[in-house]
Amino acid sequence: METKIRGRAIFILIVVVICILGIIGFPKNLQELKDNVHNRIHLGLDLQGGTDQILQVQVEDAVNITAGEALDRMKDELKAKNVPYADIQSDDDKTRNPPIHRIVIKGVPQERSADLQALATDQFSDWDLVRVPGDVTARELVLKTSSAATIRNQALVQAMETIRRRIDALGVAEPTIAEYGQQGDFELVVQLPGVDDPTRVKDIMQSTALLELKLVQDGPYPSREAALSAHGGVLPPDTELIPGTNEQNKNEVWYVLNHIAAVTGRDLTGADVSHDQAGRPDVDFTLNREGAERFGRVTGANIGKQLAIVLDNRVFSAPEIHGQITDRGQISGGNFTPQSASDLALVLRSGALPASIKTLSDETVGPSLGADSIRHGVIASIVGLVAVMGFMLVYYRGSGINADVALSLNLLILVAAMAWIGATLTLPGIAGVILTVGMGVDSNVLIFERIREELRLGKAVGAAVAAGFEQAFRTIIDTHVTTVVSAAILFAFGTGPIRGFAVTLTIGLLANLFTSVFVSRVIFDYELTRRERGAALSI
Amino acid sequence: MEFFHEPKIDWMAIKWYFIALSLALALTGIISMVVHRGLAYGIDFRGGTLVDVKFSQPPNIDSIRHELDRAGLRNEQIQGLGPASDHAVIIGLDLQTTTSSSALDTGKQVIVTSLSNLYGKGPEGKTDFNNASPQTVADHLMAEDPLGLAVKGLDTTTKTYRDLANAMVNYRNSPPRSGLLADLNELRNVPGVTPSVISGLAKDFYLSSYAITNTQIVGPKVGSDLRRQAVYVTLAGLGAMLVYIWFRFELIYGVAAVVATFHDVIITLGFFSLLNKEITLTVIAALLTLVGYSMNDTIVVFDRIRENVHATKRGDFTKLVDHSINQTLSRTILTSGLTFLAVLSLFLFGGEVIHGFAFCLVVGVIIGTYSSIFIASPIVVYFYQRLSRSGVSARVKVA
Numbered sequence: 001m002e003t004k005i006r007g008r009a010i011f012i013l014i015v016v017v018i019c020i021l022g023i024i025g026f027p028k029n030l031q032e033l034k035d036n037v038h039n040r041i042h043l044g045l046d047l048q049g050g051t052d053q054i055l056q057v058q059v060e061d062a063v064n065i066t067a068g069e070a071l072d073r074m075k076d077e078l079k080a081k082n083v084p085y086a087d088i089q090s091d092d093d094k095t096r097n098p099p100i101h102r103i104v105i106k107g108v109p110q111e112r113s114a115d116l117q118a119l120a121t122d123q124f125s126d127w128d129l130v131r132v133p134g135d136v137t138a139r140e141l142v143l144k145t146s147s148a149a150t151i152r153n154q155a156l157v158q159a160m161e162t163i164r165r166r167i168d169a170l171g172v173a174e175p176t177i178a179e180y181g182q183q184g185d186f187e188l189v190v191q192l193p194g195v196d197d198p199t200r201v202k203d204i205m206q207s208t209a210l211l212e213l214k215l216v217q218d219g220p221y222p223s224r225e226a227a228l229s230a231h232g233g234v235l236p237p238d239t240e241l242i243p244g245t246n247e248q249n250k251n252e253v254w255y256v257l258n259h260i261a262a263v264t265g266r267d268l269t270g271a272d273v274s275h276d277q278a279g280r281p282d283v284d285f286t287l288n289r290e291g292a293e294r295f296g297r298v299t300g301a302n303i304g305k306q307l308a309i310v311l312d313n314r315v316f317s318a319p320e321i322h323g324q325i326t327d328r329g330q331i332s333g334g335n336f337t338p339q340s341a342s343d344l345a346l347v348l349r350s351g352a353l354p355a356s357i358k359t360l361s362d363e364t365v366g367p368s369l370g371a372d373s374i375r376h377g378v379i380a381s382i383v384g385l386v387a388v389m390g391f392m393l394v395y396y397r398g399s400g401i402n403a404d405v406a407l408s409l410n411l412l413i414l415v416a417a418m419a420w421i422g423a424t425l426t427l428p429g430i431a432g433v434i435l436t437v438g439m440g441v442d443s444n445v446l447i448f449e450r451i452r453e454e455l456r457l458g459k460a461v462g463a464a465v466a467a468g469f470e471q472a473f474r475t476i477i478d479t480h481v482t483t484v485v486s487a488a489i490l491f492a493f494g495t496g497p498i499r500g501f502a503v504t505l506t507i508g509l510l511a512n513l514f515t516s517v518f519v520s521r522v523i524f525d526y527e528l529t530r531r532e533r534g535a536a537l538s539i
Numbered sequence: 540m541e542f543f544h545e546p547k548i549d550w551m552a553i554k555w556y557f558i559a560l561s562l563a564l565a566l567t568g569i570i571s572m573v574v575h576r577g578l579a580y581g582i583d584f585r586g587g588t589l590v591d592v593k594f595s596q597p598p599n600i601d602s603i604r605h606e607l608d609r610a611g612l613r614n615e616q617i618q619g620l621g622p623a624s625d626h627a628v629i630i631g632l633d634l635q636t637t638t639s640s641s642a643l644d645t646g647k648q649v650i651v652t653s654l655s656n657l658y659g660k661g662p663e664g665k666t667d668f669n670n671a672s673p674q675t676v677a678d679h680l681m682a683e684d685p686l687g688l689a690v691k692g693l694d695t696t697t698k699t700y701r702d703l704a705n706a707m708v709n710y711r712n713s714p715p716r717s718g719l720l721a722d723l724n725e726l727r728n729v730p731g732v733t734p735s736v737i738s739g740l741a742k743d744f745y746l747s748s749y750a751i752t753n754t755q756i757v758g759p760k761v762g763s764d765l766r767r768q769a770v771y772v773t774l775a776g777l778g779a780m781l782v783y784i785w786f787r788f789e790l791i792y793g794v795a796a797v798v799a800t801f802h803d804v805i806i807t808l809g810f811f812s813l814l815n816k817e818i819t820l821t822v823i824a825a826l827l828t829l830v831g832y833s834m835n836d837t838i839v840v841f842d843r844i845r846e847n848v849h850a851t852k853r854g855d856f857t858k859l860v861d862h863s864i865n866q867t868l869s870r871t872i873l874t875s876g877l878t879f880l881a882v883l884s885l886f887l888f889g890g891e892v893i894h895g896f897a898f899c900l901v902v903g904v905i906i907g908t909y910s911s912i913f914i915a916s917p918i919v920v921y922f923y924q925r926l927s928r929s930g931v932s933a934r935v936k937v938a
Contacts, residue, residue: 046892054761171674181764194672202644361761362644366670366752368711368718369591369892375714376890380897384884388877395540395873427893428824434885434900435828438878439835442870445877446839449870452541475842478787479835485783486776486834490827494772501824505831 002529008522015514016409019416040419042174044426044500045363047377049370050193051201054360055163057186060099061355062155063148067092067101070124072259074103074141077119083112091140098152101143103127108137155354156186163190163205163357165350170201180495187360200343206357208312209347211265213329215298216306216318220244220253227254242308244315255315257308262298267291271348273341274330281341282332285348292327300324311344377430388441396448398538402523403444406515410440413511414504423507429500436508439479443516447472448539461537465524473517480509543869550864550912551857551920557913561802568809575812581819582755584769586634586762588646591753592654594626595719598749603628606653612646621891625717627752634759644756654749661745668744669711669719670751676740677704685739703731718750769823773830777801780834788841795918796837799910803833807902816895825899832878833907836871837915843867844919856923860916875908 023040027033045052071090078085086107093100108116116139120129126147132138160177167175167190176191192201217239221227227241228234235241238259246253271285287295299307299321308318309331316331331344389407393400414436418425451468459467484506491502527537572578582589592598600617607615612632620627632646661667666675680700688696710729711720723740726732777797784793804826811818843863851859864871882904886897 054758056760194674359644359756360758362647362754362756364754366591366718366750368593368750369752371709371712372714372717373890373892376888377893380885380888380890380893383888384881387880387884391877391880397540427821427896430893431821431824431828431896434881435831437881438832438874441877442835442839442874445870445873449867449873453866471846474846475839478842479838482780482783482834482838483831485779486831489776489779490772493775494768498769498772498823498827501827 022416059152212261219255296326432504683739799915829903
């Protein structure tokens, strides 16, 4: 009997030691102990402060870009292959979800339709070429559903990676960037602990940062209408109208630019802040070999003309080309501050987002509120625990010690397990802890009341304890399994906060089965072996 | 010590008074919900914008309202937050105001700008210490190097200033300051801060007279998703519990337990509606806790009934249920009392953020205990009375 108890006691001791080490590690001094605890117990944003955003990647942007490129490519190919056509334009059905992308080509002579078919099969494998009912000379290129789905998913993954790169570059510690919601929602959750300028971080995260360098045909014009009327209402082929800002008077101006960019952000190998002769901040960029070659060709052939630096479809500035530029360039003007210049360099370095980002929700908890919540929570928990434990001692006397040991150990295991699996403690998580404490107390009360009942029936102390544990165990199993089952459902189908509740509750209840049934029993058995035969149990 | 010694209360004889009370409570709650046109959902479910602001002086709510109106906001709600001595307000905008423009955070921007117009911006190029993170403070200290540590090498310097910055920000965040310093010289109380550190800080930082402690912006989609999810997940959880109890007891026990738990949720929500308290995400967490607690309590009573059915082969089922409740009464009162003590401590000392949460549990623990006796047990009794009239006696699976 005694060796059995000793074996069990040693097992419990090992569990306690592992749990304590799991929380505090092997600290050499007090400071290290503090750091270890701090590093291992992850506090949720509601407790430590920070921002929590749910973003939606507008993946349709990426599909639109692909469709636009396909249209341009098709025009070029038709020209190159000498296939005549009357008209080619995109005809997207955006009322459908997801939208359908089509390119309608009209007026292709019937004898050339085979060439068009061959072209589509060879070079537009993501598209289906179909006939248009009632028009033998017309064909429709329809983007395959599967291809569109791939583009959308890739856009989501790319956006996630780009945002991650940008946040890492900002040096935010322990960010969380993950998919959120259901498949097809294209949502991301971004959690950044302890950020003190959430607006700036948000701008950096969400700026598309699509950089294009395009030759200026003419402009600037004071308005879109002025630009159009200068060309008789119709823009020259392969050009487009892009707005910008006049640096002097901040008015909106419009430029007519080449549609095809000389260089885009994809050709960049780096970007950094530097200063111009006057000491104002600007952004230097370097190009890869292919980009440098193209840039050299375009700048060399267009000396004296203006080159527009277009950022996210706005002309940032339009300096004059003074000479051939190859592998490095400069973005200046635009009223840079040191911060805005370094932010721009950062987003250019991290690459463009494949699609724009929409914020669905945004929660920022200030550090003082988080600290306040923790302080209040800790005070309230300690007051509650002390009251409960004190009461158990008064009500059950000696056996109250069992209950208090079991309860303390339960909380210790819970904290250690959370540290071990890296779970985050949030306010709803604390709710799970409270239910754990409630059910932990309940388990002890159930057992003790049962032992008292058995004693009243006249059983000997040892038999009463055994019967009490045995009878109460069935009840405890039923209550715990029921709650764990529902916690499993909450975990499987819930998100964020609801999951936090489910995790702490499940761990807490499993720990409680161990402490209130096993540990408490060992303590009882130990007392029983030490006491004199016939002495009363302190319960 | 012992509260009860084998009480002999005929619970089932007095059940109708309590069922009537339950109906009255539930009905009052439902009427209140109808009158209030549904529950008052918090921003996290309804969508909208919330900005919590703490001031160093008692804020003038009228002037804030005036400034916001001037900036073009409509229907903003401004309320005091916590005790008046906290000088804290909460500014809320509902979804219509927020989504009038395409950007979700327009409303927040307007509030931030208006506050800074009212309470003064800092000098150009200076950072607000009251809203700065330890990292920012450490960066500035590194740049200024007020302790002249550069000679000691980069590692020592970085570590010293990082620790110092942490200590200063912790000091700022801890009560009674709670995030707002009135004077940088207050930092002298932080160990390791010398006058040169403070004068170094003064070059880069100023102190605003308010701090934004919390902002929350929720778009329409997230809000409705969350609301739907909370309901579905809770129902699924209840369903799973029903199946487990069915498996361990009998179907009617599962039904009775679920009805009792549902009763608790309805009445608790009724209290929220009557007192016009908002249902937020933390309240949902509390409701889930309540579901777990109420279920636990009911199963303990059922378990005793099951045991007694096995022990006494025949006899009056109603008496047996009464006896089972009496046998477990001591445990019921103890557990509920202790849990109540714990959540009451949360309610009293837990602070503003978990106030709604704690309130839900204070109500829930009482209702959850009561419903095991007066809702769940009578349903089982009623069911077997009907059956026994048709000649079948109560039975439970052997556990």
